[in-house]
Amino acid sequence: MKKFITLLLMTAIVLSTLVGCSTNEKEKSTISSDKGDKIKVVVSFNPLREFAMAVGKDKIQVVTMVPEGVEPHDFEPKVKDLLELTEAKVFVYNGLGMENWVDKSLSSIDNKNLNVVDASKGSNLIKNTSEDVIKEHGQYDPHIWLSLQEAKVEAKNIKDALVKVDEKNKDYYEKNYEEFSKSLDSLYTEYKSKLGSLQNKSFVTGHAAFAYLCRDFGLNQQSVEGVFAEGEPTAAKLKELVEYAKNNNVKTIFVEELASPKVSETLANEVNAKVQKIYTIESKEDSKTYMDAMRENLDNIYNSLK
Known part of the structure; x- marks a missing residue:
């Protein structure tokens, strides 16, 4: 009797395993089919x-x-x-x-x-x-x-x-x-037409990410940080930016989500300018598509230079 019960249990385990494997294979097959x-x-x-x-x-x-x-x-x-x-x-x-x-x-x-x-x-x-x-x-x-x-x-x-x-x-x-x-x-x-009609061509950003955009539209960027947004500017660099912003009547300092805004905010306070977001699009920000973010960037740059 003991051997008989053991045999029944083993049979049940084997059947259960086979059914489970079959189910798993079906699930994998469905997932594979979907993708x-x-x-x-x-x-x-x-x-x-x-x-x-x-x-x-x-x-x-x-x-x-x-x-x-x-x-x-x-x-x-x-x-x-x-x-x-x-x-x-x-x-x-x-x-x-x-x-x-x-x-x-x-x-x-x-x-x-x-x-x-x-x-x-x-x-x-x-x-x-x-x-x-x-x-x-x-x-x-x-x-x-x-x-x-x-x-x-x-x-x-x-x-x-x-x-x-x-x-x-x-x-x-x-x-x-x-x-x-x-x-x-x-x-x-x-925006080639809109930006081309402006006399003022320079804007200030948190880090130097916009050289290609500037080349597209004949603009110039001045930046708080370098191309790779590493480190903070020296006192001499910050002083240079303050003088530049004052001399060029800069009213907007653009900041990026992935770059530290502190120095940009300090610069804005020094020259009585507002701080405004600009999209580097390295991450999906504010649920905007690439086209949405680029249009908003160009529109904000245009309005800041008018």
């Missing part, structure tokens, strides 16, 4: 997610590695981030020293089918002038996504990668890219 139709794209940070979604729309599943509110060059990937890369078809990063963790991350994973996209490829780059910045971060200013013209280049690089891994949907990606490109051109044309 299987979409190309998995991992991007380093927010603007590249925006460009990827503009081109790929419902044909892709996008995972962003750098969390909201974290500077891309301060980010350190965790195991879960590397696992995302092992399952991806496409990985997009900005390059130009913005993500110094990329090479190490790619060398630590095993994904021979991963298409790696340096989104800055083919961009018209602006050289850094500080020897210290060049030594630590490289020769070029990385903030190319803040140019409507260079955003088209980044979006095209993403489009080309999607076509490569999903050629059957080439027309779909091409169409989406053309639509996005036209929307960028439309915003550029609108």
Whole structure:
């Protein structure tokens, strides 16, 4: 009797295990089916997610590695981030020293089918002038996504990668890219005319992230911090900014979410100017899309220079 009961228990366990395995396989199959139709794209940070979604729309599943509110060059990937890369078809990063963790991350994973996209490829780059910045971060200013013209280049690089891994949907990606490109051109044309009509061309920001935007529209930026928003300005630099703001009748000091606002606020108080937010778009701020944030940036800059 004892042997019989033991046999029954073992049989029940085996049956239960088989049913459980069957159920799990069905669940995995369903999950795989839901995501299987979409190309998995991992991007380093927010603007590249925006460009990827503009081109790929419902044909892709996008995972962003750098969390909201974290500077891309301060980010350190965790195991879960590397696992995302092992399952991806496409990985997009900005390059130009913005993500110094990329090479190490790619060398630590095993994904021979991963298409790696340096989104800055083919961009018209602006050289850094500080020897210290060049030594630590490289020769070029990385903030190319803040140019409507260079955003088209980044979006095209993403489009080309999607076509490569999903050629059957080439027309779909091409169409989406053309639509996005036209929307960028439309915003550029609108503000090229508006900003071009102004005599005052200079504005003050928290850190020097807007050189490409300035090149698009013939503007000049003066900044509290450098290209990579590292450290605080010297007393001499702050004095220089105060004199500049007074001499040029600067009434607005722009500040960014991921840069410290304290010095900018001090500067604004010194010259009786207001502090106003400007979007670097490194994170998704105030639930704004790339186009929304860029339009607001340009509108606020325009109004500050009138």
